[in-house]
Amino acid sequence: MKKVLTTCGYCGCGCNFYLNINKGEIVGVTPKFDHPVSKGKLCIKGWQGFGFVRHRDRLKKPLIRNAAGEFEEASWEEAYKYVVNKLSNIKEKHGGNSIGFLSSARCTNEENYLLVKLARAVLDSNNIDHCARL
Amino acid sequence: MTNSIEELAQADVIFVIGSNTTEQHPLIGMRIVEAVRKNGAKLIVADPRKIRLSDFATIDVRLTPGTNLAFINGILNTIVTEGLANEEFIASRTEGYEEFKASVLKFTPEKVEELTGVPAATIREIARIYAKATNASIVYAMGITQHVTGTANVKALANLALITGQIGKEASGVNPLRGQNNVQGACDMGALPDVLPGYQKLSEEDVLNKFAQKWGQNFAHGKGLTVSKMMEEAAHGGIKALYVMGENPVLSDPDSSHVEEGLQNVELLVVQDIFMTETAKFAHVILPGASFIEKDGTFTNTERRVQRVRKALDPIGEAKPDWLILTELIKAFGYEASYTHPKDIMDEINQLVPSYGGITYERLENQGLQWPCPSVDHPGTKYLHKDKFSRGLGKFTPAVYRPAEEQVSEEYPFLLTTGRVQHHYHTGTMTRRSWALDREYPDGFIEINSEDGKALGIWNHSRVKVISARGEIEARAVLTDRIKQGVVFMTFHFGDSPVNKLTNRNLDPDVEIPELKVCAVRIEGVR
Numbered sequence A: 001m002k003k004v005l006t007t008c009g010y011c012g013c014g015c016n017f018y019l020n021i022n023k024g025e026i027v028g029v030t031p032k033f034d035h036p037v038s039k040g041k042l043c044i045k046g047w048q049g050f051g052f053v054r055h056r057d058r059l060k061k062p063l064i065r066n067a068a069g070e071f072e073e074a075s076w077e078e079a080y081k082y083v084v085n086k087l088s089n090i091k092e093k094h095g096g097n098s099i100g101f102l103s104s105a106r107c108t109n110e111e112n113y114l115l116v117k118l119a120r121a122v123l124d125s126n127n128i129d130h131c132a133r134l
Numbered sequence B: 001m002t003n004s005i006e007e008l009a010q011a012d013v014i015f016v017i018g019s020n021t022t023e024q025h026p027l028i029g030m031r032i033v034e035a036v037r038k039n040g041a042k043l044i045v046a047d048p049r050k051i052r053l054s055d056f057a058t059i060d061v062r063l064t065p066g067t068n069l070a071f072i073n074g075i076l077n078t079i080v081t082e083g084l085a086n087e088e089f090i091a092s093r094t095e096g097y098e099e100f101k102a103s104v105l106k107f108t109p110e111k112v113e114e115l116t117g118v119p120a121a122t123i124r125e126i127a128r129i130y131a132k133a134t135n136a137s138i139v140y141a142m143g144i145t146q147h148v149t150g151t152a153n154v155k156a157l158a159n160l161a162l163i164t165g166q167i168g169k170e171a172s173g174v175n176p177l178r179g180q181n182n183v184q185g186a187c188d189m190g191a192l193p194d195v196l197p198g199y200q201k202l203s204e205e206d207v208l209n210k211f212a213q214k215w216g217q218n219f220a221h222g223k224g225l226t227v228s229k230m231m232e233e234a235a236h237g238g239i240k241a242l243y244v245m246g247e248n249p250v251l252s253d254p255d256s257s258h259v260e261e262g263l264q265n266v267e268l269l270v271v272q273d274i275f276m277t278e279t280a281k282f283a284h285v286i287l288p289g290a291s292f293i294e295k296d297g298t299f300t301n302t303e304r305r306v307q308r309v310r311k312a313l314d315p316i317g318e319a320k321p322d323w324l325i326l327t328e329l330i331k332a333f334g335y336e337a338s339y340t341h342p343k344d345i346m347d348e349i350n351q352l353v354p355s356y357g358g359i360t361y362e363r364l365e366n367q368g369l370q371w372p373c374p375s376v377d378h379p380g381t382k383y384l385h386k387d388k389f390s391r392g393l394g395k396f397t398p399a400v401y402r403p404a405e406e407q408v409s410e411e412y413p414f415l416l417t418t419g420r421v422q423h424h425y426h427t428g429t430m431t432r433r434s435w436a437l438d439r440e441y442p443d444g445f446i447e448i449n450s451e452d453g454k455a456l457g458i459w460n461h462s463r464v465k466v467i468s469a470r471g472e473i474e475a476r477a478v479l480t481d482r483i484k485q486g487v488v489f490m491t492f493h494f495g496d497s498p499v500n501k502l503t504n505r506n507l508d509p510d511v512e513i514p515e516l517k518v519c520a521v522r523i524e525g526v527r
């Protein structure tokens, strides 16, 4: 069994715990006893909030809407190509500020930084925000 | 937060307003309970509902949603008129006091009692307890900010800390609790329309030159649209494409029908997420991302502590970590992006964001670091504003009052306020699919005062229709004495009782935060 130390993804307290992994499955959670916030305790979301990871509803492949309006599975290459073509066209025709970006308070710092960079540096758009206000 | 979570235990007075701490920030809630039980701290709670913390409070106040501002001004008035102000602190560390003082005189506790229903004597009592404390901490959350007067509410709380000198020392300060796990980090990284990463100004030459070295000469450095404005522009055709990463605006944003209209109207909607959310259903293309359990990176908690997130499982199916998707996409646009691990991205952040300058993966290996942390030998910062405020002197803001935009009427006689429960997170995408959590709160409910319920002829646990000027939804009625008469409460975790079908789009004029905490509704039984 391996133990992976990580930060809870559910609230701004930022408790730390170990995820106990056996054969590619989460088999338990151990709070970090000397963490300044959690001090060995967790709330119910910390203890129980991992069930969704292997839920059957997870998206497993890129999806593109086809001419009939239905989602169709696609390769990553196709999906990137689709996004790049469409966004480049829109940027060309209407300018970068016709594109809006919503970043995420659930994603990591690094990911938020990259989305800001994608918006401002690559697509020339000032419109980047996330739901801090919500 | 200006303080650390740990410091709360040392406060002798804690004033909680507009934060249901035990539900939204359970471990901070626990710290507050500990401060009361173990150290005898006095707790003041002001909320539309009797929350769990109310049971531990010295003074517990039921506020009508939308009257925070009048209430806080009443406390400030008492401090001025009873000579409880900290003159020394005001003289040496603040400015604008005289103007402020004149503006607050009209908010006598008697006048405020009329506006809020809180007895004048209680307001005076709160003022005395707070002002006379050795160390007093204010804790607030969305209950303060999600109003048309959100900015004014925050400034009023700042006035309170300034006038009493309850700031810039251990265990005293003003502490906004950031809701979601990484709101702090998303703001720090510049996922905001009016600043660059690290809150650096869009107008400063030096800053722009620094960014140009990493981002190229021609990056966009204007002020952009907020989420609320983007949604409006999407509906009106000004926004042609939306790229949504890990957000579910259909459930989380006010007035869902309006949001849906916008999403249907754009030429391209890209959604990057881990589930087929209510928002993803409108997408043209969906990119499957990875959850926090399946990737590496960092989160920044509400006390500015940057901590490691570590990959424990491989992403499911062909899903990819979001940082990798963005890296590959930037490359696909023909730009350089040579990141092979989130650590490489943090290296770039270290160079561009001064407050994160010394926050490296090597240092984060065993424990987090609190920013500002400008260099690798800096220990991080436990509390802000120690000897001076980041803008020099602390500035008083003249007191104003403006009621909530939406008021009850004959047609919509109840005030609906929204919030969360401990077992679910935001729009419930993850927690509603975690069985052990969902079984505790499996459906959307509405809390109604027992007397109101009786008058309406509604039984506990019966189905009711909740109707506002924007739409109607169904939910299960929960009759309780813990909520004020005339006020009802719902959460926005449940896709089958989407409360944001009801809420309004009135915005705070300064920061464009929507008035999610107040909306007028009517309730009808369902046969």
Ligand code: SF4
Pocket (backbone or CB within 6 Å): A008, A009, A010, A011, A012, A013, A014, A015, A038, A042, A043, A044, A045, A046, A047, B025, B026, B027, B028
């Ligand atoms: S364990 Fe609970 S209190 Fe701690 S970070 Fe997670 S959700 Fe917040």
